[in-house]
Structures are given as C-alpha cells and as structure tokens.
Amino acid sequence: PKTGKYGEAYLPFGFTCTSAKAHTTESLEYAQNFCVEDTDVFAITYPKSGTIWMQEILPLVLNGGDLTPIHTIPNWERVPWLEEKQLARVVDKLASPRALVSHLPYSLMPPSFCTSKAKVIYVMRNPKDIMVSSYYFHQMAGCLEDPGTFEEFMDKFLEGKVMFGKWTDHVKSWRNSELGDRIMYITYEEMVEDLPASLRHISDFLGCNLTEEVIQKIAEHCSFKSMQNNNMSNFSLMPKVCMDSDKSPFLRKGIAGDWKNHFSSEQLARFTSVISKELEGESFPLPWSL
Ligand code: A3P
Numbered sequence: 001p002k003t004g005k006y007g008e009a010y011l012p013f014g015f016t017c018t019s020a021k022a023h024t025t026e027s028l029e030y031a032q033n034f035c036v037e038d039t040d041v042f043a044i045t046y047p048k049s050g051t052i053w054m055q056e057i058l059p060l061v062l063n064g065g066d067l068t069p070i071h072t073i074p075n076w077e078r079v080p081w082l083e084e085k086q087l088a089r090v091v092d093k094l095a096s097p098r099a100l101v102s103h104l105p106y107s108l109m110p111p112s113f114c115t116s117k118a119k120v121i122y123v124m125r126n127p128k129d130i131m132v133s134s135y136y137f138h139q140m141a142g143c144l145e146d147p148g149t150f151e152e153f154m155d156k157f158l159e160g161k162v163m164f165g166k167w168t169d170h171v172k173s174w175r176n177s178e179l180g181d182r183i184m185y186i187t188y189e190e191m192v193e194d195l196p197a198s199l200r201h202i203s204d205f206l207g208c209n210l211t212e213e214v215i216q217k218i219a220e221h222c223s224f225k226s227m228q229n230n231n232m233s234n235f236s237l238m239p240k241v242c243m244d245s246d247k248s249p250f251l252r253k254g255i256a257g258d259w260k261n262h263f264s265s266e267q268l269a270r271f272t273s274v275i276s277k278e279l280e281g282e283s284f285p286l287p288w289s290l
Contacts, residue, residue: 023083023084023085024085026085027083027084027085027087027088028083030085030087030088031082031083031087031102031104031110032110032111033110034082034087034110034112034113035112036110036112036113036116036118037097037098037116037118038116038117038118039096039097039098039118040097040098040099040100040116040118040119041058041062041097041098041099041100041118041119041120041121041206042082042099042100042101042102042113042118042119042120042121043055043058043079043099043100043101043102043120043121043123044101044102044103044104044120044121044122044123044174045101045102045103045122045123045125046103046124046125046130046164046167046170046171047103047130047134047137047162047163047164048125048129048130048133048134048137049123049124049125049130049188050123050125050188050191051101051103051123052075052227052233052250052251053123053188053191053222053227054079054101054121054123055075055076055078055079055099055101055233056070056075056221056222056227056230056233057199057202057218057222058079058099058121058202059078059079059095059099060218060221060222061199061202061203061206061208061210061218062095062097062099062206062208063095064208064210064214065210065214065217065218067221069095070221070230070232070233071230071232072232073232074232074233074237075232075233077090077093078099078232079099079100079101080094080100080101081100081101081102081103082100082101082102082104082110083102083103083104087100103163103164103170104164105164105165105169105170105173105174106173106174106176106177107173117182118182119182119183119184119205119206120174120179120182120183120184121183121184121186121202121205122174122175122183122184122185122186123186123187123188123191124171124185124186124187124188124287125187125188125189126188126189126256126257126259126288127167127168127271127275127290128259128263128268128271129188129256129257129258129259130167131153131154131157131259131271132258132259132261132262133252133258134147134153134157134162135147135150135153135262136248136252137248137250138153139247139248140243140244140245140247140248140249140250141242141243142241142242142243142244143242144163150262150267151267154267154270154271158270158271158274158275166278167275168275168278168279171279171284172279172282175282175284176282176284184201184202184205186198186201186202187287188256189256189287189288190287192254192255192256193256195219195222195223196215196216196219199215199218199219199222200215203215224251224254227251228249228251233251234249234250234251235250271290272290275290276290
C-alpha cells in the first residue's frame with residue numbers, strides 16, 4: 001500500500017496502511033502516564049463533534065494568529081490526540097503552550113490531568129448530526145467497519161457499539177466533571193453560526209487577549225472552505241486505503257441540521273426517546289431540542 005508524504009509513523013487515529021487498529025494498548029498506556037502540564041489546553045470531543053476544527057483553531061488562538069503551523073504541520077501532529085500513538089513521536093516538537101485533543105471520557109483522563117491546572121474546551125454537537133457525520137466517516141475510514149444501512153448504524157450508535165461508546169455517557173462524564181473554571185463548553189452549532197464570537201469566547205477563556213483583526217484573520221483561516229483547501233487539515237496527505245475521500249470527504253458538509261436530510265419520522269422518534277431517557281435527571285442544559 002502507498003504511504004503518504006508524512007509516512008505511516010505520523011498517521012492519525014492509530015492508522016497504519018496495513019492495520020485496522022485504531023488504538024493500541026501502548027498508546028492508551030502512554031496516555032495514562034502522560035505528564036500533563038499546567039499550561040496545556042485540551043479540546044475534548046465525542047468523535048464527529050468538530051475535533052479537527054479545534055485542531056485548526058487552538059494553535060492560532062494560542063500563537064496570536066501566526067498561520068505557519070496550520071500551513072506546515074498536519075493537524076494530527078500539530079495538535080495530537082492524547083490517546084493515539086503519534087503523540088509519543090511528536091510530543092517533544094509541540095509548541096508551548098501545548099494544545100492536544102482527546103475523545104476520552106473524563107474518567108479515563110490521566111491522573112496528571114486531574115491534578116494539573118490544564119484547561120479544557122469541550123465541544124458538543126447535536127447527536128443527530130454526529131450520527132450522520134459518523135455514518136459517512138465509517139464509509140470512508142479504512143480502520144472502521146462498514147456502517148451497514150443508516151437504520152443499522154443507528155442501532156449501533158444508540159447502543160454505544162461505536163468508537164468511544166455512547167454519546168450520552170461521554171457528555172455526562174464531561175458535563176459533570178466539576179472542573180470549575182478549567183473547563184469551557186461550546187457547541188459546534190455556535191461555531192457554525194458565529195465563528196468570530198466563538199473565537200472571542202475561546203480567546204478570553206485562554207487569556208489570549210486577541211485583537212479584533214486577529215480574530216477575523218483566524219475566522220477566515222478556520223472557515224470550512226479554507227480548511228477544505230488546506231492540505232495540512234483536509235487529510236489529503238493520508239493514503240486512500242486509510243481515508244477514501246472519493247467515498248466521502250472528511251470535511252463533508254460542515255453544517256448544522258443535516259440530520260433532517262437523513263432521519264425518517266420513526267427514526268427521529270426512536271432516537272429522541274432513547275437519548276432523552278438516558279439524560280433524564282441531568283441538570284446541564286442542552287442547546288438543541290432532541
Ligand atoms: P460533517 O461530516 O457533518 O460535515 P471531527 O473532526 O470531530 O471528526 O468532526 C468532523 C465534522 O466537523 C465534519 O462534519 C466536518 O465537516 C466538520 N468540520 C470540520 N471543520 C469544520 C469547519 N471549519 N466548519 C464547519 N464544520 C467543520
């Protein structure tokens with residue numbers, strides 16, 4: 001199989017061209033023993049909630065809008081996943097303050113994270129759109145099994161038989177994490193609606209004091225179109241056997257509400273009923289109606 005310009009060693013999601021393993025025991029052990037620094041910033045997401053968007057945003061907010069990293073370093077190296085094997089290879093090259101991403105639930109974060117002052121930006125997305133995005137991702141990602149029909153994939157999603165388990169468990173773990181002012185919650189939908197406002201919010205949270213000019217510059221470079229055209233962010237460096245954008249591009253639609261084009265009324269009722277039941281008794285607000 002072909003290897004990309006950056007070679008097998010740098011592929012994200014634990015991909016190799018010949019192995020379908022998304023995470024290894026070693027990478028998870030490495031994550032558990034990882035030494036989190038007080039200045040670290042984590043973007044935490046359930047998969048398909050806007051992780052790579054934050055991989056684009058965070059370095060720019062933290063470095064005052066210098067575009068060099070997003071034009072020269074692939075996103076999986078620039079802001080690596082805590083739980084994936086490329087972290088060990090790139091950790092010494094990370095700019096300070098370090099930005100990392102993770103899909104781990106709160107309970108699986110390393111002990112050093114809990115005792116640190118590291119900050120977290122938790123990105124939530126409407127689970128119906130997550131499911132749609134994930135359905136297409138399963139078709140294009142070589143390391144994931146075929147999703148079957150949309151109906152079959154909905155069964156798996158609702159049962160948590162997908163990467164990182166149930167969406168409701170993930171959201172509950174982070175919404176109830178009691179990290180106080182160390183955690184900021186933001187939604188994918190807010191970012192779609194008003195990216196500059198979201199960037200101001202992120203910049204304030206991280207104490208970055210960015211000017212309006214820099215905010216506008218970052219917003220322009222983190223737009224869906226700019227990211228689609230950025231080879232360091234659109235996964236075009238990945239071998240086709242790992243990610244086949246002819247089947248579905250990673251940066252697919254970038255909108256809120258695509259679920260309306262996919263869910264039947266029966267599927268909507270079933271989805272809403274299962275998710276609402278699992279969130280019963282939770283006090284955190286949901287920004288969308290289920
Ligand atoms: P869609 O498949 O609905 O288009 P993740 O990075 O967590 O896997 O999430 C991927 C989703 O985020 C995809 O959603 C992708 O298009 C969307 N996304 C990534 N960058 C974006 C941007 N700049 N604007 C809007 N959506 C973006």
